[in-house]
Amino acid sequence: MNDLNRQAIANYKNDFLREVEERVEDGDWVRMCMQCGVCAGSCPLGNAWEHTPQKLFMMIRAGKREEVLSSDSMWMCTSCYNCIVRCPRKLPITHIMHGLAHYAHKLNMAPKGQPTRDIAKLFWDNLVKTGRVNELKFSLAMYFKDGFMQGIRNALAMQAVGMGLVKAKRLNPMEILGGHKCKDQGGIHRMIAKARAIEAHKKG
Amino acid sequence: MSEMKTAAYICSGCELGDKLDVAQLSKIAQKEGKMALVREHEFLCSEAAVQIIRDDIANEAVTHICIAACSRRAKTEAFHFPEVAMSRANLREGVIWIVAEGSEHDEVRQDMADDYVRMACAELKKMKLPQGNPNHAGNKRILVVGGGMSGLTAALEAAEAGYEVVLIEKENQLGGWASKLWKRVPFKQPYAEPQDTGAAALAAKVTAHPRITVHLNSTLAETSGAPGRFGVQIAQESGASVTEEVGAIVQATGFSAYDLNKLPELGGGKPNVTDQAGLEALARAANGATIKRADGKEISSVVFIQCAGQRDDSGTHLPYCSGHCCATSVKQAMYFKDANPDVDTVVMYTDLRMPGMGEDFYRSAQDKGVIFTKGKAAAVETSGDGCTVKFRDLILDEDTAVNADLVVLATGQVPNAGVDLEAWNPIVTAAEGGSEEAKVQRVELHKTSVLKLNYRQGPDMPQLKQGFSDSHFICFPYETRRTGIYAAGPVRRPMDMLQATEDATGAALKAIQAVENASLGRAAHPRSGDLSFPSARLEGCTQCKRCTVECPFGAIDEDEKRYPVFNESRCRRCGTCMGACPVRVISFENYSVDTVGMQIKAVDMPDEFSEKPRILLLACENDAYPALDMAGLQHHVYSAFVRAIPVRCLGSVNTIWITDALNSGYDGVMLMGCKHGDNYQCHFVKGSELANYRMSKIDDTFKQLGLEPERVITHEVAITDHARVAQLINDYAAKINEIGMSPMKAFA
Ligand code: SF4
Ligand code: SF4
Ligand code: SF4
Numbered sequence: 001m002n003d004l005n006r007q008a009i010a011n012y013k014n015d016f017l018r019e020v021e022e023r024v025e026d027g028d029w030v031r032m033c034m035q036c037g038v039c040a041g042s043c044p045l046g047n048a049w050e051h052t053p054q055k056l057f058m059m060i061r062a063g064k065r066e067e068v069l070s071s072d073s074m075w076m077c078t079s080c081y082n083c084i085v086r087c088p089r090k091l092p093i094t095h096i097m098h099g100l101a102h103y104a105h106k107l108n109m110a111p112k113g114q115p116t117r118d119i120a121k122l123f124w125d126n127l128v129k130t131g132r133v134n135e136l137k138f139s140l141a142m143y144f145k146d147g148f149m150q151g152i153r154n155a156l157a158m159q160a161v162g163m164g165l166v167k168a169k170r171l172n173p174m175e176i177l178g179g180h181k182c183k184d185q186g187g188i189h190r191m192i193a194k195a196r197a198i199e200a201h202k203k204g
Numbered sequence: 205m206s207e208m209k210t211a212a213y214i215c216s217g218c219e220l221g222d223k224l225d226v227a228q229l230s231k232i233a234q235k236e237g238k239m240a241l242v243r244e245h246e247f248l249c250s251e252a253a254v255q256i257i258r259d260d261i262a263n264e265a266v267t268h269i270c271i272a273a274c275s276r277r278a279k280t281e282a283f284h285f286p287e288v289a290m291s292r293a294n295l296r297e298g299v300i301w302i303v304a305e306g307s308e309h310d311e312v313r314q315d316m317a318d319d320y321v322r323m324a325c326a327e328l329k330k331m332k333l334p335q336g337n338p339n340h341a342g343n344k345r346i347l348v349v350g351g352g353m354s355g356l357t358a359a360l361e362a363a364e365a366g367y368e369v370v371l372i373e374k375e376n377q378l379g380g381w382a383s384k385l386w387k388r389v390p391f392k393q394p395y396a397e398p399q400d401t402g403a404a405a406l407a408a409k410v411t412a413h414p415r416i417t418v419h420l421n422s423t424l425a426e427t428s429g430a431p432g433r434f435g436v437q438i439a440q441e442s443g444a445s446v447t448e449e450v451g452a453i454v455q456a457t458g459f460s461a462y463d464l465n466k467l468p469e470l471g472g473g474k475p476n477v478t479d480q481a482g483l484e485a486l487a488r489a490a491n492g493a494t495i496k497r498a499d500g501k502e503i504s505s506v507v508f509i510q511c512a513g514q515r516d517d518s519g520t521h522l523p524y525c526s527g528h529c530c531a532t533s534v535k536q537a538m539y540f541k542d543a544n545p546d547v548d549t550v551v552m553y554t555d556l557r558m559p560g561m562g563e564d565f566y567r568s569a570q571d572k573g574v575i576f577t578k579g580k581a582a583a584v585e586t587s588g589d590g591c592t593v594k595f596r597d598l599i600l601d602e603d604t605a606v607n608a609d610l611v612v613l614a615t616g617q618v619p620n621a622g623v624d625l626e627a628w629n630p631i632v633t634a635a636e637g638g639s640e641e642a643k644v645q646r647v648e649l650h651k652t653s654v655l656k657l658n659y660r661q662g663p664d665m666p667q668l669k670q671g672f673s674d675s676h677f678i679c680f681p682y683e684t685r686r687t688g689i690y691a692a693g694p695v696r697r698p699m700d701m702l703q704a705t706e707d708a709t710g711a712a713l714k715a716i717q718a719v720e721n722a723s724l725g726r727a728a729h730p731r732s733g734d735l736s737f738p739s740a741r742l743e744g745c746t747q748c749k750r751c752t753v754e755c756p757f758g759a760i761d762e763d764e765k766r767y768p769v770f771n772e773s774r775c776r777r778c779g780t781c782m783g784a785c786p787v788r789v790i791s792f793e794n795y796s797v798d799t800v801g802m803q804i805k806a807v808d809m810p811d812e813f814s815e816k817p818r819i820l821l822l823a824c825e826n827d828a829y830p831a832l833d834m835a836g837l838q839h840h841v842y843s844a845f846v847r848a849i850p851v852r853c854l855g856s857v858n859t860i861w862i863t864d865a866l867n868s869g870y871d872g873v874m875l876m877g878c879k880h881g882d883n884y885q886c887h888f889v890k891g892s893e894l895a896n897y898r899m900s901k902i903d904d905t906f907k908q909l910g911l912e913p914e915r916v917i918t919h920e921v922a923i924t925d926h927a928r929v930a931q932l933i934n935d936y937a938a939k940i941n942e943i944g945m946s947p948m949k950a951f952a
Pocket of ligand 1: 042043044045046053076077078079080081082083084093094097
């Protein structure tokens with residue numbers, strides 16, 4: 001068997017499509033795409049993506065697991081909902097894009113250093129701790145996400161903006177000590193745990 | 205027929221009275237037209253006026269009437285006098301609506317109207333009231349050839365409408381392809397699941413029907429005669445022969461699958477590669493369980509390759525799309541998914557074509573998990589235990605491959621239309637010329653004929669394109685070029701089962717019309733109901749065979765002495781034979797070399813210094829003449845020097861009319877007919893093409909006479925060309941002005 005054939009074994013088979021259907025939010029819609037390309041033509045960012053939604057759907061059906069899950073494309077979605085409104089087959093494309101990104105993240109196959117992924121992770125970690133976003137810590141975490149030296153440089157570059165915010169009482173330096181919290185932090189944590197359990201139950 | 209008594213009725217309504225000197229028209233009808241009775245009326249299509257005409261027919265023994273009013277295509281219900289011969293002078297659409305307004309045009313307008321009255325009177329005197337085809341016969345039974353879905357439907361529809369049907373089928377059972385399918389593509393709500401074919405139930409209904417006689421294991425040995433009196437010999441497998449008389453024939457001989465072995469690059473002929481028919485057989489064997497290959501292995505992956513050997517522009521395979529195969533593959537993929545959802549099914553298409561409600565069916569297949577991929581198959585290789593399909597994924601834009609236990613090629617439909625007359629005719633000519641080889645070929649080819657017609661013009665129907673028996677896919681579906689014989693189903697054009705059943709219903713109704721018209725001695729489409737028919741004065745015939753060869757409908761045979769034998773019931777009344785005849789012996793009672801010739805001569809010809817040229821316009825009454833009427837309706841102004849005469853078809857134009865016109869001083873002759881060639885629109889298929897050919901010959905004659913070839917010009921026009929016809933006339937009038945008046949006027 002030559003190389004092409006070995007690669008062909010999983011090609012255009014149900015396996016990956018099934019996986020997406022079972023584990024990705026709204027993944028069971030992927031099979032309904034009729035490859036018209038309306039989403040690809042409607043996405044305002046489409047030309048910046050390596051693979052348009054249309055192509056991603058075809059790649060899933062073609063069994064290209066590695067390529068899809070390590071793709072940067074679905075991370076580019078800005079949730080404008082143009083595609084959902086226009087898809088003649090009524091696919092919830094935006095949701096599938098986020099579902100795919102989330103699934104790739106969970107499997108740790110998402111591209112390292114992908115900015116959307118990084119921001120989302122920092123935001124989420126920051127939020128779940130106290131139930132409120134600590135803007136100071138979030139900004140600092142953003143500055144220092146690429147290392148200590150880069151963080152110092154970022155902070156110096158943004159110094160004037162930071163001082164302005166402090167003067168205008170939009171930023172409280174004391175937040176560094178812990179800052180505002182939700183009244184019932186335990187409740188928030190229980191809520192999130194429950195949501196996780198539901199999600200795990202829905203998509204194995 | 206009794207003594208001819210003529211009458212002319214001149215209308216002054218619709219502003220005719222304001223724009224024309226009606227009294228002068230009356231005088232012309234009386235003095236020059238020699239009408240015995242002339243009446244004017246200010247509202248000729250009114251009930252009162254029509255009653256006056258009726259009274260004249262009843263009390264004054266009027267046998268011929270000339271109506272000088274609107275176009276012959278207008279007010280046909282008011283001016284309906286089937287008991288008399290009638291001509292119409294078109295003064296409204298043809299004169300007052302198209303001549304420029306204003307008193308400076310009064311003279312030419314009146315000239316034009318005067319001439320149209322002269323012409324209508326001249327025509328009338330040469331007309332006879334058509335009596336109907338004397339050789340008609342009234343057999344109303346309908347023969348259906350082929351017992352598949354189309355044939356069964358046609359038989360049942362005709363029988364249910366009260367007609368007796370004879371159905372012949374070459375196999376030992378009814379049902380055709382349908383009986384070989386596991387399920388059919390759905391044709392009812394919600395268009396989501398394959399459905400039972402219904403073939404067995406339909407066959408049972410046909411077999412039990414009291415008005416249907418079924419002959420199984422039978423083919424046609426010979427077909428002779430004409431609508432209303434076809435004689436058919438049915439050869440049975442046992443060697444026995446049955447003779448039946450029928451009035452019309454529906455040919456529903458269906459299709460054969462394209463030969464798989466012609467597709468070796470797609471694995472055709474190799475194990476584990478089959479066509480859609482092959483897959484149906486496997487599905488029937490599985491009977492709803494997991495489908496197994498011929499070698500017994502359960503199939504866990506299958507690839508369908510669409511358009512295999514179809515839509516091919518290289519000239520190797522079928523160039524057309526067979527229309528049903530996408531839906532069929534979708535259905536077959538469902539066979540697998542319904543038995544076991546884990547089977548991998550891939551439908552590989554370049555364009556998925558799902559006509560009708562097919563989109564719902566497609567969606568349903570996607571929902572079942574069938575994988576659709578837009579791709580072009582490059583090769584199918586048998587590898588190990590299965591196949592590898594190498595293809596280009598047209599969405600992902602890459603060469604790739606997929607493995608499968610079985611590959612199904614969606615091949616096309618090849619019509620079972622019998623002998624291609626284009627191949628037949630040269631062989632016959634060679635055989636008649638004495639070639640021994642051609643004689644053998646002729647016998648062999650004849651064996652492949654379906655209808656075995658004993659017509660002079662060949663044993664089957666002429667084929668339109670790619671071997672399909674039709675006369676025009678869009679304008680006249682079901683109409684073939686053999687009157688009283690109608691093609692239905694995939695022998696007519698590629699189609700699916702639902703379309704075939706609708707088609708068969710249409711063809712059955714056509715056959716019923718044919719037997720009814722034939723029994724009354726009337727023409728079939730497109731001059732349905734016409735009672736006139738061609739007759740030939742054989743004493744003058746030179747046996748040139750032009751009429752026999754040129755008749756587009758194979759209506760004319762030859763007797764032992766090589767004289768033409770007209771089968772009036774097979775004739776469509778186009779007049780092509782009349783136009784072809786060099787000695788002008790063919791005519792119809794109400795349409796002849798004389799009825800038109802006398803109109804041409806009746807025109808008052810101004811002299812060469814009058815600055816009033818005359819242009820004869822012979823316009824096909826199917827498209828060109830209606831377009832002229834519409835030009836009138838839209839008040840497009842055109843030259844008042846033109847004199848238009850409607851003709852049945854440009855094919856009926858005898859070149860004598862052209863030479864007569866030029867000899868009598870016309871400055872130009874325009875011919876307007878339908879589009880000819882590959883995408884022809886001629887109602888009589890070949891008429892406008894023949895006219896064009898004949899005019900190309902006449903050109904040479906002109907050159908010899910020293911006459912400018914531009915004095916005769918032919919145009920293709922469509923019924924929608926109302927603005928264009930006016931423009932063409934004006935352009936031509938300008939051209940005539942440029943080349944000057946005809947030098948022939950001096951001799952006229
Ligand atoms: S919602 Fe996302 S995928 Fe859809 S058009 Fe907008 S950015 Fe593109
Ligand atoms: S618009 Fe919908 S159907 Fe069309 S390609 Fe995009 S997802 Fe598929
Ligand atoms: S050429 Fe036309 S009119 Fe003449 S026999 Fe044939 S169908 Fe009839």
